Amino acid sequence: MKEEQDYIQDLAEIRSMMERSSKFLSLSGLAGVMAGVYALAGAYVAYELFDFNPDKVVYNSFDSSSGSILIFLATAILFLAIGTAIFLSWKKANQRNENVWNVSSQQMMINMAVPLIAGGFFILILLEKNLIGLITPTTLLFYGLALYTASKFTYNDVKLLGLIQIVLGLASAWFVEYSLLLWALGFGVIHIIYGIYMHLKYER
Template identity: 65%
Template sequence: MKEEQDYMRHITEIRSMMERSSKFLSLSGWAGIMAGIYALTGAYIAYTFLDFNPDNVVYSTAKTGSLSSSLPKVIFLAIVLLILAIGTAIFLSYKKAAKRGEKLWNAIAKRLLINMAVPLIVGGLLVLILIAKGLIGLVAPFTLLFYGLALYNASNFTYEEVKSFGLIEIGLGLISAYFVEYGLICWALGFGVVHIIYGIYMHYRYER
């Protein structure tokens, strides 16, 4: 009986070592929670204080000067939120990796970043084009779609749950593309509520 228990323990240890060598497991659940809080705060500020209302989106081109006067402030707010989310994710992931006695930057982390970078860069460039053309109503849907695609790609190199996370973001992106007037709500749900739920789930499953 003892030999069988030792055998099972060795198998578990080998499986854990193989997983660590092939998966990036330093993602922090708290990073997801904080990113969600940042997103919800940003959506509230954009709607309440910057008068960014998807119901009033104009689809004419930027050449006509029809862009909302609040748009530069909204873009600046989005950049600040992005920097906060990325900075928090790096800091908390570094702490988690150090606690596990691992390096944050390794071959798996590099592959993860490369697979996320392609859809994120393409999506970012497309969003800039949409803004230049005055198609502001499509910004929220496309950020959700390309972020979801990036997460789906990343799931091959980290926790399997990230794949479901990505599919949810893609679904919200498609919904907001059809119901453009609810784009900000879908954006807040995707980057805010879903992030928080995902972060809580990952924290209680893998970090406690």
């Protein structure tokens, strides 16, 4: 014969199972902080060393050799950030006894991949058409869309982060002269703040 306590426990287990099986909760807040640090460093290098600071949509006041270095730099930052996120999430998943490659993390990846790949191709088109000034706003915009859809499969807080990046992306498309600054704000500062917030909220 079950007691009342057992029924309360039953309900708690049902809720926990529903959450565990539909949301990937090993996403690491520290990975967000690290991604923010990489982004700030990258923006600094691009600005200081390569004088990259678009003020118009059609921007070509830097030569093509530093252009390809900049693309390499941006791609390197991207992979460094993704690598750190995977590594730290893998560590966190191990601690929590969760499988890092489970149904919900797969769902999250697929849902992020669609807007990110679409954005990637769009950026290639912009590069080809020499609309360099729109590249930084585009990265913010599509990254924000990716976070927004991914939030269904992980912490709900990620939804607000996505919305912030979308707004920053639109703002930087309008104010192209501030786009690098807004990019550093979105990918750098906001990531760090959000990462610390998530770390304090879920990882202590």
